[in-house]
Amino acid sequence: VVELYYWPEIQGRGELVRLALEDAGTPYVDVARGRGGVEKMLALMEGAAPGLAPFAPPFIRDGSRIVAQTALVLDYLAAPKGADARRQALQIQLTLADFIVEIHDTHHPIAGSLYYEDQRDEARRRAPIFLEERMPRFLGWLERTLARGDGEHVVAGVESYADLSTFQVLAGLGYAFPSAFERTASDIPLLMELHDRVAARPRIAAYLASPRRIRFNRMGIFRHYPELDLTV
Amino acid sequence: VVELYYWPEIQGRGELVRLALEDAGTPYVDVARGRGGVEKMLALMEGAAPGLAPFAPPFIRDGSRIVAQTALVLDYLAAPKGADARRQALQIQLTLADFIVEIHDTHHPIAGSLYYEDQRDEARRRAPIFLEERMPRFLGWLERTLARGDGEHVVAGVESYADLSTFQVLAGLGYAFPSAFERTASDIPLLMELHDRVAARPRIAAYLASPRRIRFNRMGIFRHYPELDLTV
Numbered sequence: 245v246v247e248l249y250y251w252p253e254i255q256g257r258g259e260l261v262r263l264a265l266e267d268a269g270t271p272y273v274d275v276a277r278g279r280g281g282v283e284k285m286l287a288l289m290e291g292a293a294p295g296l297a298p299f300a301p302p303f304i305r306d307g308s309r310i311v312a313q314t315a316l317v318l319d320y321l322a323a324p325k326g327a328d329a330r331r332q333a334l335q336i337q338l339t340l341a342d343f344i345v346e347i348h349d350t351h352h353p354i355a356g357s358l359y360y361e362d363q364r365d366e367a368r369r370r371a372p373i374f375l376e377e378r379m380p381r382f383l384g385w386l387e388r389t390l391a392r393g394d395g396e397h398v399v400a401g402v403e404s405y406a407d408l409s410t411f412q413v414l415a416g417l418g419y420a421f422p423s424a425f426e427r428t429a430s431d432i433p434l435l436m437e438l439h440d441r442v443a444a445r446p447r448i449a450a451y452l453a454s455p456r457r458i459r460f461n462r463m464g465i466f467r468h469y470p471e472l473d474l475t476v
Numbered sequence: 477v478v479e480l481y482y483w484p485e486i487q488g489r490g491e492l493v494r495l496a497l498e499d500a501g502t503p504y505v506d507v508a509r510g511r512g513g514v515e516k517m518l519a520l521m522e523g524a525a526p527g528l529a530p531f532a533p534p535f536i537r538d539g540s541r542i543v544a545q546t547a548l549v550l551d552y553l554a555a556p557k558g559a560d561a562r563r564q565a566l567q568i569q570l571t572l573a574d575f576i577v578e579i580h581d582t583h584h585p586i587a588g589s590l591y592y593e594d595q596r597d598e599a600r601r602r603a604p605i606f607l608e609e610r611m612p613r614f615l616g617w618l619e620r621t622l623a624r625g626d627g628e629h630v631v632a633g634v635e636s637y638a639d640l641s642t643f644q645v646l647a648g649l650g651y652a653f654p655s656a657f658e659r660t661a662s663d664i665p666l667l668m669e670l671h672d673r674v675a676a677r678p679r680i681a682a683y684l685a686s687p688r689r690i691r692f693n694r695m696g697i698f699r700h701y702p703e704l705d706l707t708v
Contacts, residue, residue, distance in 0.1 A: 291624060296564050296632075299571045299617050309560075313570040316563060328541075331548060332528050338545040338570075339531045345577055353585045353598065355605040366585065366598050373587040385531050392523060400528075 245271050246321070249285040250302040252277040254464035255412075255457075257314045257344070258302040263408040264322045266451040274456070276301075315341055318405040332399045336389065336406040340413055343382040347416070348465045350374045350472060360462075360469070371472035375424040379417065383432050386410060390434040396441070410435070411442035416466030424474040477503050478553070481517040482534040484509040486696035487644075487689075489546045489576070490534040495640040496554045498683040506688070508533075547573055550637040564631045568621065568638040572645055575614040579648070580697045582606050582704060592694075592701070603704035607656040611649065615664050618642060622666040628673070642667070643674035648698030656706040 246265065250258025252274075265272045275281040288310065291297040298312030304321070311320045315337040323330045350371040354363040386398065393400030397407055414435060418425045429436055442448055451457055460466055478497065482490025484506075497504045507513040520542065523529040530544030536553070543552045547569040555562045582603040586595040618630065625632030629639055646667060650657045661668055674680055683689055692698055 291620065295624075296567060296621060297617075297624070298567075299574075299614070311563060311567065313567050316566050316570060320563065331543060331552065334548050335528060335530075335543065335545050338548060342531075342577075345574075349581070354602045355609070357605065357609055366601070369595075369598070370586045373589065377587070377589055382531070385529075388523065389528060392527075392529070 245273055247273050247275050247305040248302065249275050249281075249288065249298075249304065252282065253458065254461065255416075255466075256302075256464050259412055259458075260314050260405070260409045261302050261304065261317050261321070262456070263412060263448065263451075264318055264405040266456075267405075267408055267445060267447050268322060269447055270321070318409070322405045324399060324402045324404045326402075329399050329402045329404070333402075333404040333406045336386075336398050337409060339382070339385070340406070340409050343378075343413060344465060346374055346378050346382075347413075347420070350420075351467050351469060360467070364471070367469075367472055372474065375421060375474050379421075379424065380428060380431070383428060383435065387432045387435050390438065395434055396438065398438075407438060407442055408448070411439050411448075414439045415443075416460065419460045420466040420468050421473045422468070427474065477505055479505050479507050479537040480534065481507050481513075481520065481530075481536065484514065485690065486693065487648075487698075488534075488696050491644055491690075492546050492637070492641045493534050493536065493549050493553070494688070495644060495680065495683075496550055496637040498688075499637075499640055499677060499679050500554060501679055502553070504536075550641070554637045556631060556634045556636045558634075561631050561634045561636070565634075565636040565638045568618075568630050569641060571614070571617070572638070572641050575610075575645060576697060578606055578610050578614075579645075579652070583699050583701060592699070596703070599701075599704055604706065607653060607706050611653075611656065612660060612663070615660060615667065619664045619667050622670065627666055628670065630670075639670060639674055640680070643671050643680075646671045647675075648692065651692045652698040652700050653705045654700070659706065 248258065248261055248265065250256060276285045285301060289298050293310060295310065298310060302314055302317060303310055303312035304317050311317050315334055318337060319330065319334055324333050351360050351367050352363060353366040353370040360367065389398055397403055398410055399406060443452065480490065480493055480497065482488060508517045517533060521530050525542060527542065530542060534546055534549060535542055535544035536549050543549050547566055550569060551562065551566055556565050583592050583599050584595060585598040585602040592599065621630055629635055630642055631638060675684065
């Protein structure tokens, strides 16, 4: 059984791994959500097991093997077959990872160790530029990637974890920035269809309705602060 | 011959690819530094070639294959042999990539599209927290990774592109934050030795002394603004 290690109270980057595990029906234990799990996670980051220690969660343990870095975990668990498809999935996933850093930093432009309230002024400067410049740029690239491929999967012709992660980013943006995202939706019809198709996959639909799916909240990557959204 | 595409006036993330190509003695063309090269790069990002278009440079073209995302380019060009070593190199490289985003954002906490001078106040808040909290955390992890391995290579027992990228990050930090980095140096003896060992590799030494090595400057990731460094 695969062990997943991630902060227990947020979706965060761990959610990208959970979606892949759930969609594949892979049995896993979400270790840090169990008793003593956070301490176990921190111990592994401190080097409790031999070999390369993870810098940060999420990471997984599969037997004696520990793998960190979200995109690499996904590649390890669920790489599509074929060297080219595998590389394309990783390339897209790493671009999503870049996008996610920028999404996170809209509410934490100064430091992860400070509260939002202590960097709200800077956030109010960063967020609108992100929403006007960066969000359309990333979403436009993803939409064109679909349009140039098979229209349904970000890796043309292949179902992959990158579709699931794309779903998560779209869902998160819709939660965090409802007004700005609504304005963008008409420019990204293929992505909106992908979102709905992923949400309707039987195992994903069951997962999203289950208590295993942590709700969006104000501790995670995607946070809804009305003052950071664009006004209509 | 491999074609490398990257902005012509900075080291940036392209430098991580250049170091790997130079160290291996792989023939390559640094396309955007030649006549019309930037236009060619932008055209490929706009989708001039079939298949997945890069979101951003650096990317390479090897025959008809285009690969983007720095870590993935390095994996494509120079992955160490063996699935475990290959994964460890990528895990370390992706952690360096996270580090590099935070280094960059010390001088650009609000937006990449604004000049430093237009976000200097925010930079003066972000940089000291980075230098006090984040830089020691990343460097400490790298130092422990060496100490727990063979002491010389970040992937234990294996020479890899991740050593070269570690060198580049150390060199860049020493340039950008001489005072803060000096203060840290005594805590990272294995990393300092790695830096010197990489710099002395014959092909790397020749490259660093050549005009192919762009100097550190105030357009790249690593920038020296005295007001962002810690005072001694």
